[in-house]
Amino acid sequence: MVPPRPVHRNADVRMRGFVSRSTVDSAISWIDQVLSSRGIMPAEEVNLLEASGRILAHEIVSQFDVPAFARSMMDGYALRADETHGATSYNPVVLDVIGSSYPGKPLNAIVQPGQAVRIMTGAPVPDGADAVLAVEQTETDGTKLLAGGEVPAGRHIGLPGEDIRRGDIVLPSGRPLRPQDVGILSALGIGRVPVVRPPRVRILITGNELLPAGTSPSGFRIADSNGPMLSALVNRDGGAAVVPEMIPDDPDRILESLQQPADVILVSGGSSAGQEDHVPVILGSHGELAIHGIAMRPSSPTGMGLLNGALVFLLPGNPVSCLCAYDFFAGRAIRFLSGKNRDWPYRKVRLTTNRKLVSVVGRLDYARVRIVDNRVEPLAISGASVLSSTTRADGFVLIPDDSEGIPAEGETDVYLY
Amino acid sequence: MVPPRPVHRNADVRMRGFVSRSTVDSAISWIDQVLSSRGIMPAEEVNLLEASGRILAHEIVSQFDVPAFARSMMDGYALRADETHGATSYNPVVLDVIGSSYPGKPLNAIVQPGQAVRIMTGAPVPDGADAVLAVEQTETDGTKLLAGGEVPAGRHIGLPGEDIRRGDIVLPSGRPLRPQDVGILSALGIGRVPVVRPPRVRILITGNELLPAGTSPSGFRIADSNGPMLSALVNRDGGAAVVPEMIPDDPDRILESLQQPADVILVSGGSSAGQEDHVPVILGSHGELAIHGIAMRPSSPTGMGLLNGALVFLLPGNPVSCLCAYDFFAGRAIRFLSGKNRDWPYRKVRLTTNRKLVSVVGRLDYARVRIVDNRVEPLAISGASVLSSTTRADGFVLIPDDSEGIPAEGETDVYLY
The missing domain is CATH 3.90.105.10 (Molybdopterin biosynthesis moea protein, domain 2)
Structure with missing residues (x-):
């Protein structure tokens, strides 16, 4: 009799998921520590x-x-302020107009007592003059000016360095x-x-089943959606995204791609702990896999580490998880390196919930929501693969890992896409 | 005796400013009417x-x-749900593993009673199977599966079109x-x-005194600052800014430039009613000068009209006036033509004033302010030429034309740059 083959509970361990998960906070701490040691990009x-x-x-x-010279702030006449003492439109002071000063083309003369210079806004005030009388307060026949009002010294003159x-x-x-x-x-x-200088960000798309971005689905194959999405996110955050590269699920090819120069590398897909998930193993053996598996939903199968000086983020292939993991982790690094504020680039509003948002203690939830009549409405979603939930959503709510959710009529912060 | 030369109050009328000014609202109405008749740009x-x-x-x-086929939402085993009835980890159901289904690479088989298929997240669910049992609830030796839990039909399967x-x-x-x-x-x-398609926007910089953008001030000449600023504003608002062109204050050259093809033309400088201000006259004689002179501060010497089908905006040369006139009028048109919301692109917050903001009835004021301790602080400014006021400012407040200002401790909307 042939003995039954042994059955081991962990025989298929590489398909079984993570032994333990990091918290979102510890992953962010790791990123921030790496960032503070390298600083932002050079100029x-x-x-x-x-x-x-x-x-x-x-x-x-x-x-x-700026300005480098005294300039007129009005169209009018440059003159000596003390000569306008007592002038009114009924009893004007008569002055000789000795020329005109235009912007960039001053009059090369010194204004003497009894003289005035026609002057345009922005034009240099000639020496000798210490005020500008607005044109509305004057009459003229071209050579004689009737100054019909008083001006104090300095009036309508912009001073150097003002x-x-x-x-x-x-x-x-x-x-x-x-x-x-x-x-x-x-x-x-x-x-x-x-x-x-923007960090150079390479985007590697793994998954043999994927067709190139923007091609029609065919049979059991679908087009990559993460490449164009990540490229847009990187550019939004100040990075310089290289055109996404599709690489086969082949360890040698993945390693080769990971070793090309970059400041940040994003890898979409193959980030989990299954037997098809080569990338974490490769990163761990050729560089440092600092974090792998995070207590959050979605995006639990996210990893990060370092290879040849590049910050490497392993993002889940599921589009929603990919977006979420990017925004939590990779985006933070890219924004920092670009010199931007590392925090969420989304505007935050505080609103009341229409319905309960469910979560579980021990993981952070990223819940897509709509805003209906200025209230928060959770989107009915069935999974991280439903990218349309992020296009239907107006934003998202974060439910912390010590919370079972947010009750109906509760207040919460909503981050607007 | 020679009689005195006659003095006429309006002898220098072209330097005297505007006979009457349009309101901001009437200028916006004109723009909106032009926009609604031409619609947004084509695709x-x-x-x-x-x-x-x-x-x-x-x-x-x-x-x-999307998806086009039933796919697994988990790593696990595809099987017939009714066969798991009563299964527990202590009393597992034993099934034959007949193969594996991968994303993009399904198993070409029909799952029969007593059979299961190893399946990865995203992989097609084989015919015959109607549920996926998560890997965590299973044990295996490779060919035999011990299904250690019950699943209802449909569990962990994403349906076509979901x-x-x-x-x-x-x-x-x-x-x-x-x-x-x-x-x-x-x-x-x-x-x-x-x-x-972004509207093609030409930017014409007039002013003989101006040096090309980015050159050091020299003598009484300063570099153009409006060209680069307008170019950035246009691009922000979805327009395609052509590299700004500097044109001499010469009517023929200005006309020639105005007649080049464009969807929108911005002219910086020469927009007032002085004798050096050629542009309004040219626009009026070769096209339509619909609005000239607006009851606002700054930017009063703003004009707009049409020439050869292009919307033409005459913006004051003073940098602050230029920014303000752009944002009120030209930006509105460019945002609309680009398919964007035509309203201000600035975020609005409601805050309390630290000090009085002074205005006068009959004109709208665009007051640059700082936000200090979450309160509105007017910037001490001496004129529209002080561009640094807009870089020191956090935003601006609009004081309507029927208001004498906003008192200290009053509430006001602030638009954040």
Whole structure:
């Protein structure tokens, strides 16, 4: 009689999932520790016309007074203020108009008593004059001016350095540049702007069953959706996404791809602990697999580590898990390296729930929700593979790992996509 | 005796400013009327990898069920649910493992009574099976499976069309595409995405005194700051900004530039009613100068009209006025044409003022403010030429034309830059 073959509870251990899971907090701590040791990316210079939205790499100190000269703030006449004493429209002071001052084209003369200079907004105020009388208060025949009002010294004159003084810190390092900041840089003579270089992010898509992004589903094969999604997320967060690469589920090819130079590598798929999941093993043997398996839902089969100096994130192939794991972990790193705020890039609002949001103690939940009449409505979803839940959703709610959920009529923060 | 030369109060009328000013509301009404008659820009197709952030030009209807087949939501075993009746880990049901189903690589077999198929997450569920038992509830020696738990029919199986059904409207026309939307489009086989074509926006910089953007100030000449700022604003709002062109203050050259093809033309400088302000006259004689002079501060010398089908905005040369006039008027048109929400792109918060914000009845004020300890602090500013006020500011407050200002400790909306 042949004895029965032995049955071992762990015979198929590599398909059985994780022995233990890290908390979200410990994974974030690991990321932050790596980030603080390497700091943000170094500077690169870009043209002014490409600088808006980028992060300033150094503080900008003005080398100039702006304006560099006294300028008129009005169309009118530059004159000596004390000569307008007592002038009214009924009893005007008569002055000689000795010329005109235009922006960039001053009058090369000194205003003497009894004289005035026609002046345009922005034009240099000629020496001798110490005020501008607005054109509305004057009459003229071209050579004689009837000054029909009094002005105190300094009126309608912008002084040198009034906008910016030489030596002023105009913009601080780390500033996300606004359109008007770019205007200031231009005025300060800064044609090339030092900004934080975007981290180079490679996106590796594993899964033999996947067709190239944007191709029609065929039989049991579907097109990759994570490549284009991750590429968009990386670019949103300030990274420079390389065109996603599809690699076969072959350990040698995966290793070869992981060893190409990059600041950050995102691997979609094969991140779990099953026998088809090569990537964690490869990362662990050729680099460091620091975190593998996280107490959260979705995205539990997420890993991260280091290889050849690149931060490597192993993201689940399921699209929702992939999005969530990106936003929790990889996005944080990319935002930091890009010089941005590392926290969620989503706007947060505090709202009341329509219905209970269920969770379990011991894991953090990322629940997609809609906002209906300014209240939070959980989306009925059946799984992490339902990417359409993230397009139907207006945002998401985080249910912490010490909570069983959020009751109906409870208040919660909602992060808006 | 020579008689005195006649003095006329309006001898210098072209330097005297505007006879009357339009309200902000009437200028916006004119813009909206032009926009509603021409509609948003037509569609163009872009690659998936460039689609995020763009505006979808047509609704997207799915041509496929996603998934197209029943798939496993777990790693485990596909089997016939009724055979697990009464199974426990102490009293398992024994089944024959007849093969494995992988994502994209199904097992070509029908599961018979007494049989099970090893199955990975995402893999097709073989015919005959109607449930998946999670791997954690099983033991195996490779050919025999000990099913240690009951499952109801349908458990852990994602049904065809569960994510998206053929014929579903997946994304509506006009949607600003999110990263996850791009993922969905990819899965639906849409490799080229129909998005709204950005309006082509030409930026003309007038002012003989100006040096090219980003050059150091020299003597009485300063570098143009409006070109780079406007370019950044246009791109932010979804337009395609052509590299700004500097044109001399020469009517023929200005006309020639205005006649080049564009959807929108922004002219910086020369927008007022002085004798150096050629642009309004040219626009009025060769096209339509619909609005010129607006009851607001800054940006009062703003104009707008039409020439050869292009919407033309005449923006003041002073940088703050230029920014303000852009955001009130030109930006509104560009955002609409790009398919975006035409309203302010700034986030609005309601806060209490630290100090009075002064205005006068009859004009709308655009006041730059800082936010200090969550309260509104007006910026001490001396004029529209002080661009640094917009970089020091956190945002702005609008004081309507029927108001004398906002008192200290008053509530107001702040638009955040």
